[in-house]
Amino acid sequence: xxxxxxxxxxxxxxxxxxxxxxxxxxxxxxxxxxxxxxxxxxxxxxxxxxxxxxxxxxxxxxxxxxxxxxxxxxxxxxxxxxxxxxxxxxxxxxxxxxxxxxxxxxxxxxxxxxxxxxxxxxxxxxxxxxxxxxxxxxxxxxxxxxxxxxxxxxxxxxxxxxxxxxxxxxxxxxxxxxxxxxxxxxxxxxxxxxxxxxxxxxxxxxxxxxxxxxxxxxxxxxxxxxxxxxxxxxxxxxxxxxxxxxxxxxxxxx
Amino acid sequence: xxxxxxxxxxxxxxxxxxxxxxxxxxxxxxxxxxxxxxxxxxxxxxxxxxxxxxxxxxxxxxxxxxxxxxxxxxxxxxxxxxxxxxxxxxxxxxxxxxxxxxxxxxxxxxxxxxxxxxxxxxxxxxxxxxxxxxxxxxxxxxxxxxxxxxxxxxxxxxxxxxxxxxxxxxxxxxxxxxxxxxxxxxxxxxxxxxxxxxxxxxxxxxxxxxxxxxxxxxxxxxxxxxxxxxxxxxxxxxxxxxxxxxxxxxxxxxxxxxxxxxxxxxxxxxxxxxxxxxxxxxxxxxxxxxxxxxxxxxxxxxxxxxxxxxxxxxxxxxxxxxxxxxxxxxxxxxxxxxxxxxxxxxxxxxxxxxxxxxxxxxxxxxxxxxxxxxxxxxxxxxxxxxxxxxxxxxxxxxxxxxxxxxxxx
Numbered sequence: 284x285x286x287x288x289x290x291x292x293x294x295x296x297x298x299x300x301x302x303x304x305x306x307x308x309x310x311x312x313x314x315x316x317x318x319x320x321x322x323x324x325x326x327x328x329x330x331x332x333x334x335x336x337x338x339x340x341x342x343x344x345x346x347x348x349x350x351x352x353x354x355x356x357x358x359x360x361x362x363x364x365x366x367x368x369x370x371x372x373x374x375x376x377x378x379x380x381x382x383x384x385x386x387x388x389x390x391x392x393x394x395x396x397x398x399x400x401x402x403x404x405x406x407x408x409x410x411x412x413x414x415x416x417x418x419x420x421x422x423x424x425x426x427x428x429x430x431x432x433x434x435x436x437x438x439x440x441x442x443x444x445x446x447x448x449x450x451x452x453x454x455x456x457x458x459x460x461x462x463x464x465x466x467x468x469x470x471x472x473x474x475x476x477x478x479x480x481x482x483x484x485x486x487x488x489x490x491x492x493x494x495x496x497x498x499x500x501x502x503x504x505x506x507x508x509x510x511x512x513x514x515x516x517x518x519x520x521x522x523x524x525x526x527x528x529x530x531x532x533x534x535x536x537x
Numbered sequence: 538x539x540x541x542x543x544x545x546x547x548x549x550x551x552x553x554x555x556x557x558x559x560x561x562x563x564x565x566x567x568x569x570x571x572x573x574x575x576x577x578x579x580x581x582x583x584x585x586x587x588x589x590x591x592x593x594x595x596x597x598x599x600x601x602x603x604x605x606x607x608x609x610x611x612x613x614x615x616x617x618x619x620x621x622x623x624x625x626x627x628x629x630x631x632x633x634x635x636x637x638x639x640x641x642x643x644x645x646x647x648x649x650x651x652x653x654x655x656x657x658x659x660x661x662x663x664x665x666x667x668x669x670x671x672x673x674x675x676x677x678x679x680x681x682x683x684x685x686x687x688x689x690x691x692x693x694x695x696x697x698x699x700x701x702x703x704x705x706x707x708x709x710x711x712x713x714x715x716x717x718x719x720x721x722x723x724x725x726x727x728x729x730x731x732x733x734x735x736x737x738x739x740x741x742x743x744x745x746x747x748x749x750x751x752x753x754x755x756x757x758x759x760x761x762x763x764x765x766x767x768x769x770x771x772x773x774x775x776x777x778x779x780x781x782x783x784x785x786x787x788x789x790x791x792x793x794x795x796x797x798x799x800x801x802x803x804x805x806x807x808x809x810x811x812x813x814x815x816x817x818x819x820x821x822x823x824x825x826x827x828x829x830x831x832x833x834x835x836x837x838x839x840x841x842x843x844x845x846x847x848x849x850x851x852x853x854x855x856x857x858x859x860x861x862x863x864x865x866x867x868x869x870x871x872x873x874x875x876x877x878x879x880x881x882x883x884x885x886x887x888x889x890x891x892x893x894x895x896x897x898x899x900x901x902x903x904x905x906x907x908x909x910x911x912x913x914x915x916x917x918x919x920x921x922x923x924x925x926x927x928x929x930x931x932x933x934x935x936x937x938x939x940x941x942x943x944x945x946x
Contacts, residue, residue, distance in 0.1 A: 349859065349939050370863045377861020388856045388943065392549055402860040404542070449860065 294361070296456050296488060297323035297346060302355030302365070303511075304341050315341040316352070317511035323457070323490065328483045330499035330519075331492045333508030340461075342508065343492045347380055347459045348372045360456065377405050381450025385462035387442040389434040395421065395445045396430040402453045420448040424478065440471035447478060457488045464498055476501045480524060543870045547877035554842075561838035562882035565922070568831030569886025569915045570893070575824020576911030577894035579817045585903040586813055590806050595773050596637075597673070598780055598805045600629075600766040600787065605802075605809060618800045620763035623753055625790050626667075629766065632786045635779040637771055640669035641764040643749060645756045650698075650745055651718040652706040661702065662744040663719065665752020673767045681713045681728030684748055692750045696724035700732045701743040719745065722755055740902070776805065825914070832918060835882065836926035843875050843930035854934050855942025868935040875927025876920055883919035887912055 304316040316338045323329060323346075333339040344350040345357065348364055351372070357364045359375060367375070376382075381402075389398045399417040408416070421430050424444040434442050443463060450458050460479065464472030480501055483489050491502060499505050500523045507515040551558045603615040626641045633639060643665040650657045670676065671683040678697065688695055696717060703712055712726045724747060733741035749764075770779035780803055787801055804812075847854070854867060891907070898905045 344940050347859075349943075373858065373861050373863045376859060382859050384943070388852070388859070390853055390856060401857070405857075405861040405863070405866060453861075 295322040298358040300356045302352035305353045328503040329490045330502035330505045337508040338511040348375045379456045381455040381458040383460035385465040420452040424448045460491045543873035547874040564835035565882030566886035568828045569883045570890045571828035573890025577908040579821040580906045580908045596770045601802045635775045637769040638669040640673045641766045642666045664746045665749040677731030678728045695727045697728035697746040699730045699742040699744045840926040847934040851945040858939035864935040871931030872927040876923030879919040879923040
């Protein structure tokens with residue numbers, strides 16, 4: 284079943300057509316992505332899977348506007364991203380994409396609140412509005428009482444929540460998570476996946492890049508990559524939707 | 538952009554890499570210290586000297602055997618010149634028409650003054666003056682009286698003494714009317730000089746003044762016959778004519794042939810001030826120049842620190858770029874950080890420079906002038922230093938690829 288054909292309600296947020304990414308290593312050309320076509324719609328919950336070398340990191344970097352494809356077309360909300368300059372990509376990342384990384388990637392010397400505010404600083408939001416919005420994002424991930432803690436004063440799960448709050452704070456079109464549970468124990472990992480679940484139910488569009496079946500099971504749609512091609516793109520009939528809210532968060536659609 | 542954040546970041550890097558940052562900032566501080574120290578000291582000296590000169594008035598001019606400020610190599614030429622004698626003084630007094638007065642003083646260093654059982658250290662300046670000296674040099678009398686024309690003409694054994702002598706020899710006694718001894722000659726104290734502190738490190742209170750005639754008779758050695766002549770023109774308009782007249786008289790008294798050049802120096806207040814200013818100006822530019830050299834070396838240190846900082850914070854740069862920082866924001870952040878570092882070092886240097894010049898100023902007994910222009914110069918230089926030497930590291934940071942930066946361990 285081709286979801287790209289099936290899902291016709293509205294325009295896609297992400298419209299990738301026949302993209303390829305070729306790196307030159309010495310005299311050899313490495314085809315990280317050969318030919319991928321992909322549409323992602325609002326409120327999708329997508330898991331991108333694949334072994335290392337399958338091109339999933341490259342695909343994630345391109346979707347996340349950290350990189351541009353060598354060939355093909357990438358439309359993000361009808362904007363042609365494939366031809367954009369560094370600065371334009373930075374502003375797309377700032378406004379439209381919320382990143383969640385395996386290693387959290389928080390600024391070690393700044394408080395949680397400052398970390399969450401960071402994208403708003405680059406968006407040119409004023410101090411008081413920044414504080415309000417960062418505070419609200421911290422409440423949404425259940426960490427309202429940890430705003431003044433620095434990352435090293437927080438547990439792994441809490442750090443990832445701060446990172447998620449940072450991803451949410453600009454109200455992006457997609458949340459892009461790269462192995463979000465990779466550095467967490469299974470219980471904490473489950474909590475984070477529950478949080479994503481709630482965010483999804485609240486209307487967010489989520490893309491999770493993972494090699495773990497456990498994590499992918501939470502998604503509505505699973506894409507499997509191999510050798511730079513999509514091997515499988517299917518609806519997840521066994522989507523795991525827990526109501527087990529071990530989190531105390533109240534996630535609202537932002 | 539968030540300047541506050543960048544400044545905080547700069548202070549953080551000072552805190553976290555104390556030694557490394559301290560050493561670099563130290564070199565900036567030393568550079569700024571040299572600029573501020575030299576500038577402040579020179580400004581203070583200038584202002585003290587200029588106010589001294591101003592007190593003498595614009596109408597005055599001076600005749601000396603050799604230049605007051607001579608930095609060249611022509612001292613041999615000057616050494617052969619004949620001294621300016623009492624005869625010359627008398628001739629000038631007789632011949633000059635465009636002047637209020639002509640006065641002269643002679644000078645002998647390292648004398649001991651005795652009073653009863655007490656004596657001073659052998660460091661007292663002895664001056665021989667005529668009756669016009671006090672008014673001409675703006676020397677005040679607090680007690681007693683200055684010399685009169687009769688005192689000079691009749692060669693009276695009178696002395697006017699400075700405050701240091703009063704303190705040493707007459708701790709609780711009124712010195713007026715007491716007899717002091719200099720090299721076995723007795724003098725009656727008739728006046729006490731106004732306390733003046735020091736001019737250019739030369740204490741003005743540690744001196745004894747006696748009539749010029751008396752001075753020339755007993756104390757002047759060969760070169761101390763040499764008089765310093767001060768002449769006051771009737772007004773500023775006649776200054777040039779009065780100088781010409783004085784030069785003519787000097788030449789005829791000293792039998793100079795028309796083709797011979799003057800074997801004496803004529804200076805006005807203005808020309809002295811100018812010479813002095815060019816000398817001190819040279820000092821302050823020398824200070825500023827050495828400071829600049831130190832600062833350029835410091836700039837290389839700043840660049841080094843910033844390069845290390847960019848390297849260490851590659852991941853941070855990656856994070857900032859991932860969440861939407863454009864190149865120029867990263868560029869600004871690191872340049873502002875570099876400027877802040879330079880300003881911290883500069884601030885320390887300014888404080889050190891002011892403290893040092895205040896210290897030397899107090900040794901030399903001059904009032905410290907806050908050298909605004911040098912402080913501003915230092916701040917501007919530190920800013921430029923931050924921009925110039927922060928630019929390359931900041932540019933390196935700004936052009937990092939976000940993917941590589943995020944992956945950096």
